[in-house]
Amino acid sequence: MKFKNSIIGGVTLLAIAMMILMPILLPSITLATEILIFALAALACNLLLGYTGLLSFGQGIFFGGGAYTASLVMIHLDFGLLGALFAATVIGSLLAFFVGALAIRRTGIYFVMLTLAFSQMAYFLAYTFSDWTGGDNGLLDVPRPPLSLFGFVISDLDSVESFYLFVALIFALVFILARRIIQSPFGTTLVAIRENEGRASAVGFSTNYFKLVAFVISGAITGMAGALYAMLLNFAPLSNIELLMSENILIMTIIGGTSSLLGSLLGAGAIVLIGDLLSSIWPRWMMILGAALIAVVLFMPGGLWGGLEALYLKLTGKNKSTQSSSSEDKK
Amino acid sequence: MSNDYLLQTSNLGLDYGAFSAVGNVDLKIKKGTIHTVIGPNGAGKTSLFHCLTGERKPTRGSVLFNDANITHLAAHKRVSAGMSRSFQVTSLFQNLSVRENLRIAAQGRDGLKALKFWISQTANKAHIQKAEEVLAKIQLESVADRFAGELSHGQQRVLEVGMALCGSPELLLLDEPTSGMGVDDIPIMTNLIAQLGKEHTVMLIEHNMRLVMSISDRITVMHQGNILLEGSPDEIKGDERVKKAYLGESGNE
Numbered sequence: 001m002k003f004k005n006s007i008i009g010g011v012t013l014l015a016i017a018m019m020i021l022m023p024i025l026l027p028s029i030t031l032a033t034e035i036l037i038f039a040l041a042a043l044a045c046n047l048l049l050g051y052t053g054l055l056s057f058g059q060g061i062f063f064g065g066g067a068y069t070a071s072l073v074m075i076h077l078d079f080g081l082l083g084a085l086f087a088a089t090v091i092g093s094l095l096a097f098f099v100g101a102l103a104i105r106r107t108g109i110y111f112v113m114l115t116l117a118f119s120q121m122a123y124f125l126a127y128t129f130s131d132w133t134g135g136d137n138g139l140l141d142v143p144r145p146p147l148s149l150f151g152f153v154i155s156d157l158d159s160v161e162s163f164y165l166f167v168a169l170i171f172a173l174v175f176i177l178a179r180r181i182i183q184s185p186f187g188t189t190l191v192a193i194r195e196n197e198g199r200a201s202a203v204g205f206s207t208n209y210f211k212l213v214a215f216v217i218s219g220a221i222t223g224m225a226g227a228l229y230a231m232l233l234n235f236a237p238l239s240n241i242e243l244l245m246s247e248n249i250l251i252m253t254i255i256g257g258t259s260s261l262l263g264s265l266l267g268a269g270a271i272v273l274i275g276d277l278l279s280s281i282w283p284r285w286m287m288i289l290g291a292a293l294i295a296v297v298l299f300m301p302g303g304l305w306g307g308l309e310a311l312y313l314k315l316t317g318k319n320k321s322t323q324s325s326s327s328e329d330k331k
Numbered sequence: 332m333s334n335d336y337l338l339q340t341s342n343l344g345l346d347y348g349a350f351s352a353v354g355n356v357d358l359k360i361k362k363g364t365i366h367t368v369i370g371p372n373g374a375g376k377t378s379l380f381h382c383l384t385g386e387r388k389p390t391r392g393s394v395l396f397n398d399a400n401i402t403h404l405a406a407h408k409r410v411s412a413g414m415s416r417s418f419q420v421t422s423l424f425q426n427l428s429v430r431e432n433l434r435i436a437a438q439g440r441d442g443l444k445a446l447k448f449w450i451s452q453t454a455n456k457a458h459i460q461k462a463e464e465v466l467a468k469i470q471l472e473s474v475a476d477r478f479a480g481e482l483s484h485g486q487q488r489v490l491e492v493g494m495a496l497c498g499s500p501e502l503l504l505l506d507e508p509t510s511g512m513g514v515d516d517i518p519i520m521t522n523l524i525a526q527l528g529k530e531h532t533v534m535l536i537e538h539n540m541r542l543v544m545s546i547s548d549r550i551t552v553m554h555q556g557n558i559l560l561e562g563s564p565d566e567i568k569g570d571e572r573v574k575k576a577y578l579g580e581s582g583n584e
Contacts, residue, residue: 184449184451185444192435202422204442209443210445
């Protein structure tokens with residue numbers, strides 16, 4: 001019990017096991033890298049959707065913003081790898097602060113519509129400022145500088161293996177941080193806000209501050225994911241900041257399951273993998289994605305993680321009451 | 332000169348358009364008492380209650396709490412000032428355990444300190460202790476690990492009061508604590524409130540007369556937005572005007 005819920009035990013070990021297995025089992029390591037990058041974005045989305053109950057269409061703004069920021073500071077200002085990642089994280093959190101501060105002034109459907117409006121605005125801004133963003137063509141020739149710390153080059157990250165390792169390391173750190181967050185006083189308050197915002201306010205929480213900080217953390221992680229994606233592709237396409245990106249991140253989060261951070265890794269894995277396998281066979285593969293989303297929402301409300309959890313409990317013959325205590329966001 | 336009154340309203344009123352839900356109310360709640368507000372439906376009890384909790388901004392008048400003017404203080408900030416409330420319609424974190432409901436409520440007292448996302452929730456022993464203490468007080472230990480939504484209605488009403496208790500309030504505001512409770516459960520609530528009255532100042536709105544008469548130190552009767560009468564239970568019981576207010580004033584026209 002204690003071990004299962006500690007921030008480095010339990011699901012964190014499962015996540016690390018998946019990170020070790022993915023490059024071995026998947027057809028290419030680049031694919032595994034892409035999965036981890038989107039898993040970062042989905043995990044950040046999950047903090048908002050699963051733990052705070054906020055459905056944000058703004059995630060693409062932070063993802064695209066992070067990708068552009070990292071690319072621009074590397075191209076024009078000669079930033080190193082870690083510097084560029086840091087800049088993208090900061091810009092991601094600032095964008096999230098701005099969007100969040102305005103959007104959380106409304107709740108429910110109006111909140112969703114506000115994030116949607118911001119998302120559209122960000123896309124057209126990126127499209128309009130094509131001198132900076134490359135517009136439709138995207139930003140080309142994004143470098144991937146070597147990983148160096150205090151002037152010592154640790155790895156040149158030229159090989160796909162070394163870049164995967166680097167991304168996996170970042171994912172593991174963010175995963176552990178996110179586990180800490182959801183089990184902190186802050187995280188438990190977010191769950192309380194999701195459950196019943198009126199009551200959370202009545203027991204003394206300024207719920208808007210909590211929602212805003214959740215937004216900022218989510219934006220920071222998403223911005224970092226965007227930066228890594230630009231480094232992976234050596235390219236920052238306009239599609240990073242499109243509404244479709246926000247949708248994809250949301251779909252990954254929902255299909256993976258919103259009750260667990262590991263669900264986000266499963267969701268990102270499933271979507272990226274399905275896309276990779278099917279897009280070469282059938283150009284209209286997105287239809288299958290739609291069907292998968294409908295199936296999960298209708299028949300598997302807990303997402304892939306919830307389904308696996310239920311299956312595990314069925315196989316081991318545990319009854320339902322133990323399921324509640326094993327669910328991740330309970331203490 | 333020290334002030335005996337924990338809460339004082341003067342000339343407090345709340346209008347909805349042309350309609351005055353609360354007229355001009357001077358309510359004084361003495362420290363350490365159980366003070367009940369009663370009155371027929373539409374007397375303005377709930378509107379008055381909302382002005383005290385901060386849910387509604389009063390149209391006129393002021394609210395003093397511990398001699399500080401809190402008339403315009405936001406509802407959630409009143410918790411750290413030392414007043415907390417329960418709801419007439421049960422409002423809990425349904426999918427969290429009873430223990431976690433109480434722990435979060437205790438955490439709420441510290442307001443923005445709970446923004447700490449880098450420490451474990453178990454780091455603050457005071458909140459956990461408070462939750463355990465309240466759990467014992469409201470006698471729900473046996474169901475502490477069940478989801479709040481799984482409890483019986485009576486137990487949920489008790490937990491509702493427990494949530495307010497976790498804010499370690501000086502003043503406990505209870506909005507119809509027995510609302511919807513079965514007759515068998517009402518003595519539990521009566522005892523609980525009587526017990527709480529020993530440590531807190533309690534102000535409640537209530538319809539159950541047996542409960543009101545047995546535990547109140549003071550009773551304020553409201554009628555048509557104003558205070559009709561205030562007194563001890565015995566004084567209220569025998570008063571003709573109160574009976575009239577409840578039974579209607581037909582024949583007076």
